[in-house]
Amino acid sequence: MTEAIPPGTRLVNLPSPFPFKRGGELKGARMAYETWGQLNAARDNAVLILTGLSPNAHAASHAGNPEPGWWEAMLGPGKAIDTDRWFVVCVNSLGSCKGSTGAASVDPLTGAPYRLSFPELSIEDGARAAHAVVQSLGIAQLACVIGNSMGGMTALAYLLLHPGAARTHINVSGSAQALPFSIAIRSLQREAIRLDPQWNGGDYDDAHYPENGMRIARKLGVVTYRSAMEWDGRFGRVKLDSEMRGDEDLFGQEFEIERYLEAHAQRFVRSFDPNCYLYLGRSMDLFDVAEYGGGDAIKGLAGIQVERAMAIGVHTDILFPLQQQEQIADGLRAGGADSQFVALPSPQGHDAFLVDIARFGPAIAGFLAR
Amino acid sequence: MTEAIPPGTRLVNLPSPFPFKRGGELKGARMAYETWGQLNAARDNAVLILTGLSPNAHAASHAGNPEPGWWEAMLGPGKAIDTDRWFVVCVNSLGSCKGSTGAASVDPLTGAPYRLSFPELSIEDGARAAHAVVQSLGIAQLACVIGNSMGGMTALAYLLLHPGAARTHINVSGSAQALPFSIAIRSLQREAIRLDPQWNGGDYDDAHYPENGMRIARKLGVVTYRSAMEWDGRFGRVKLDSEMRGDEDLFGQEFEIERYLEAHAQRFVRSFDPNCYLYLGRSMDLFDVAEYGGGDAIKGLAGIQVERAMAIGVHTDILFPLQQQEQIADGLRAGGADSQFVALPSPQGHDAFLVDIARFGPAIAGFLAR
Structure with a gap:
């Protein structure tokens, strides 16, 4: 299938070769991303959004692409993630098919799509690729990294692999490890x-x-x-x-x-x-913060250093159940963060962060406003 | 595929033709069943078990088949469903493939399997077929009808279609209507x-x-x-x-x-x-006690006349969630029954009635002992 990259999406080359956690490497790989707002002179107002399995980098409309994005109600001037204040970056995940290199991309070494010759993907690879995008923009430290669902895993990996890379963190319906139901x-x-x-x-x-x-x-x-x-x-x-x-x-x-x-x-x-879809799904199964804590997920999370954190989710989520967000909040608190756990009564399950903006919006806005 | 009928299973012919609720009919159809214990002289100690989607009629071992049955721990001499006291009948559901006539059976009119020429199956058809088995055994009124899962639906249909057919009812992890998740x-x-x-x-x-x-x-x-x-x-x-x-x-x-x-x-x-599997699953989707109550499930349930009833389920059931058993208990109470709702903390979900005998056994034994 042909890759569908939204107009206005930017591309940046990854370091080449780009080695993978579980072996193998990519050459000539690239990442797709979009931005909103302005990076200030101090370069300290950047917010990174890491997505769930399927979204592209087009989280919201902007001058380069007026089409509504997948988080349109959350992101923009005066919205919960206020682009009048923040310089927001959203990346398409490594291994996806919306502009970033994945199994459907052409391997420059062969001229043919990678397909199953793509190396086994880990959440950590996606985190390192997202970090490379942020570095390419001249941002030494993010004001906040926000990760939704799979992106919540990627955000934890980002913070584990790059100490000091963000001052704060919002983990939205994420988890520190895949459990057997999911x-x-x-x-x-x-x-x-x-x-x-x-x-x-x-x-x-x-x-x-x-x-x-x-x-x-x-x-x-x-x-x-x-x-x-x-x-x-x-x-x-x-x-x-x-x-x-x-x-x-x-x-x-x-x-x-x-x-x-x-x-x-x-x-x-x-x-x-x-x-x-196969590669990204498997990478979620394999992710486990406990690897960074001698087999203990809380100890793994406690290795993350951020000033403030919020883990937020809903009672009706059966895929990333609420106790997984509570675990994240507990673990980040154990690491010294001012960490809060927010449980919302949304009926929409795991997808609530995409649709129940009336509940998620104020929680995220309140955290960012502090 | 060949039908696998356990040894010791008995067969009884259904009335021919046997018309279906939604149209069509079977000719020369039969039902498979097994029994345990002795029918007493008054013929008032019979208990009927209606099963979930896949079990056969072999709920427990007996002289004709010493192999353990699917409810072996629940049914037998001195067990929760005590065959020293009760004459127990378990039928293989109409439309199944374990001896009773279903889509895999040979249509006597053509000499070939019915396949998709089998008429559209309703839970009510299964209830009428089970009632025919009970009648063939000379039982005018059951002491209790027990229905598990799909069999809980079948039991409600049995009681709606045959007033006075049972003195008491135990509904195990059942529901009065299929909801959209299931x-x-x-x-x-x-x-x-x-x-x-x-x-x-x-x-x-x-x-x-x-x-x-x-x-x-x-x-x-x-x-x-x-x-x-x-x-x-x-x-x-x-x-x-x-x-x-x-x-x-x-x-x-x-x-x-x-x-x-x-x-x-x-x-x-x-x-x-x-x-x-297709026919039985669809029959569950279509079942709705509200049809018998002018669109109101509670009114439909209140049309059922039994002396005592118990609806029992577990907190972790996502397929037949606990509020559905509560609804059954409420509706039967509205119909005048001494009706109890029992919520168990079993971790095993919908299957708990098959494996958590430590919790389900005493509840069922206690109800039957009264």
Whole structure:
């Protein structure tokens, strides 16, 4: 598939070669990023946003691209992440397919896409690549690093690998280590893709594409990104009108919830590269801050040095459950940070940080305003 | 696939034709069942067990089949469901593939398996078929009908369709209506099977079998049958020994939780018919007691007349969440029953009734002893 890089996205070359934690290296790799606001003269007002698995670097609209971004309501002049005050950088994750180098990118050594010759990706590799972007902008220390979901893992790795790289940290619905429920979900997503005959060991093209595997993977993702509580109120048992149902199909869509999942799948399956999905998902499974604490996640977290921190999440998150944000807050406090744990009653599950701006916005704004 | 009927299973013919709620009918259909204990002279000590989606009628060992059954620890002389006192009947669900007629059975009119020519199955059809088994045994009124999971739905339908058919009722991890999270999970399971090219519109055989689709469906089932809490303690982040891992496979099994899911899938995929899985799952989605209460589930439940009832479940069940058992208890109480709601702290999720006998056993024994 072709890489879809939003207009206005900037690119920066990574050091070449760029070695990976688990072996292998990239040559001629690059990172995609976007920025908002102005870096001040002291270069001390920079905020880095590290994303979840699938977003690109276009977190919000700007002069170079007026299209709304994936965190449009959170980021901009006068918003919770106020671009009148902060110089904000958002990177597309290393290993993704939205401009940064990943398995779908062309390997300059062969002229062909990496596919499964891409080295095994770790969250730490993504953190080092994001740090290289920040360095390229002449920023010695971030005012804050904000990481959402997978980006919450990347942010912890960023702070562990680069002591003093940020004064403060906001961890949004993140975790310090993958637990078995989330590993099981991601393992199933990978299996659905890999069992699709069109995946073909990673060697597919637009005409022969593992659409069915991606469809199952995405729907399973959506099931775990939202919450049963939200769906009870939003969909209940509402059925589709008979003309939408396709009555000739005994096991076709019957309920609104089925159409909702299908719509999510159709938007996603051709817009994200399947091999990149495999690499990024696996990197989350493998991440464990306990490696930095002699097997103890709290000790690992306590090795992080920031002045202030906030770990925030919601009660209805089944993928990154709330106790994982509490663990992060506890661990950063053990490391000496002024650390707060914020539990929100959002019904929208793991995705709440994307949609429940009424709750997440004030919490993030309040932290940044201090 | 061939039907696997445990030895010692008895068969009884259903009335022929046997019409279905949503249209269509079966001719020459039969039900498989097993019994334990003795029916007393008054014929008032019979207990009916209605199962979840996949079990056969072999709930426990007996003289005709000494193999342990799926509820072995719960059922037998001196156990919670005491066969020294009760005459216990367990039926294989209509539409299943363990002796009762289902999509994998041979249609006597054509001499070939029904496959997708089997009529659309409703929970109510299964309830009427189970009632026919009970009638064939000369039992006018059950002492108790016990329904687990899907069987909890079937039990409610049984009581709605056959007033006075039981004096008491135990609803175990059941629900009065499918809610969107569980519909979404089952819809995904069906989609995984139907997208498998070997499913072939329901026309498969042992040599061309939708094993990959069934593998995904079963693993997704197991993910929702257990709980994240249980897995945190049981598996954590334990990895497989390198010799089990298959290091040549970049995205193969790495964690114990992945091996656990694989073992579950391997035991299941060839032992349950894929088409039957589709029919039974869909029947659960469609079930809604509110149809019997003018759109109100509580009013529908209040139409059920039993002397005593207990709805029991666990805090960690994400597929049939605890509030659904509370709703059943409330509705039966509104109908005049002496009705209790029992919430257990089992960590094992929806499957707890199968494995946490230490908690479920005393609750069920106590109810039956009154």
